[in-house]
Amino acid sequence: MASAAPVANSSGAALVTGGCSGIGKALAHRLALRGYPLLLVSERSDRLETAAAEIRTAHGVLVHVLCLDLARPDAAQELHRRVQTLGLEVDILVNNAGIFFFGEAADAPTDRANALLQLQVVTPSLLCTLFGREMRERGRGHILIVSSISAWRDFPGIAYYGSSKRYLRGFARALRSEMGVHGVGVTCLAPGPTATALYGTAPETLRRGRQLGLFLEPERVAEVGLQALFAGRAECVPGIINRLLAHAAALTPQWVVDTIRRRASWLRVPQR
Template sequence: MRNERWAVVTGASSGIGFAIARRLAMRGYNIFAAAKDVERLDECARKLSGECGIRVRTYAADLALPDAAECLFAACQEAGIRAEVLVNDAGVFIYNDIIETDQKRIDGIICLHIRTVTALCRLFAEEMAAAGGGYILNMASYSMWMPLPGIALYSATKAYVKTFSVAFAKEARERNVWVTAVSPAGVATDFYGLSHRLQKVGLAIGVLMTPDKVARKALRALFRHRKHLIPGWYNRLFIPMFKCMPAPCVRLVRNKTACFRQ
């Protein structure tokens, strides 16, 4: 019998997105992988189909465009795919002062993290509800508790993802659609611009997690119907500290992270 269980994963070409897609493929889901980089998407498809023996469809597009969600959903419908799982992982990290950031870039990040995520949730949740249920995983960020200079845009848009997801989860559960937001702290990927050497050091001392570990914890939370997850119990301990960080510490962080400004 042909396997018709599908998971749609944005940002699936690398990092946490690829790790989640791989974990879902190991569970027997076919993968509809969406991202901007065509070459990485093709490599992702080869790895997933080769390792897990599932079908993979790729969709290369800029998800920061205003109509990206509608186009992606239409592509799934044209392919005859009904998603049982939706993963909104596509994101862009930016470390820069708002005043020094081009307005077009600001608009694109707001669209990607807020408009596209919201529209995909609305479109796929409606389809899932009509079919009897489904699962939606939205990637927020630990940075929402870190209102530091340079990440104002990133942390604010990710705070929206978390708040929206938790509230939306309460609405959607009435229709048997389960929504989970995940707020990972440091992860050993190229997403933050860290060198591979620093990533290895971060893993060794425990301040970074592997993408696969985050993916494992995220999917466990999703299928257990949790509304929100911060991977790593120790990360939860630092939240009160960030909320009351004194100005001298903020200035110190700003000076030490100046090299990441874009």
């Protein structure tokens, strides 16, 4: 996909959570292409180091890595403190890190459910508070919040995941209104199915899904998301089919969703 303008015009860095794989890594590459020094944050240091080396070689920008479990209750404060220690000014905050699990809420392992809520509700919100406050003082900055098309309605089977993405979408909208008057842009990126490791899909299935156009490439999602961010758009759903799906899902009555779920064996509804 063609690269797009704005080249970084300040020394401010772009902080990308979950920047070592999937959509986050693709966002990091495309921010580096625009000249931004990077700070990649995720949990696994080997993957972080590999991604950082790849980006340095490809784009010649400064890439810092920070290994941190963002599902920890104090993760946002800890990350903010470590960024201050590094002496970095964050001009672009990308809240991207996420996990997914499928199944009824009553069956969810509580530690996994707690991690999801910390990672996809508490930490990104508090990062917006801590880094957004500094952006507001400087009168410039961009915040990209990665939600999902699952935020368009309430789906049984992904109550934790979908509701966290719905929260992020709403948070992004409110934050955008608050920050816009201070020169800080906020954009919500809501991808549909994307060919990454998120769902633990087998590589062969991902390959076929890509061929059939069921999954978008993370590079495309990232580029469309960044174009929306720099154009100052409120929301962005990459791919026309995903935009149609999101709106169709929002208009579908709940009884239709429930009927499909009861009848679709692959949705693993327990028999009672």
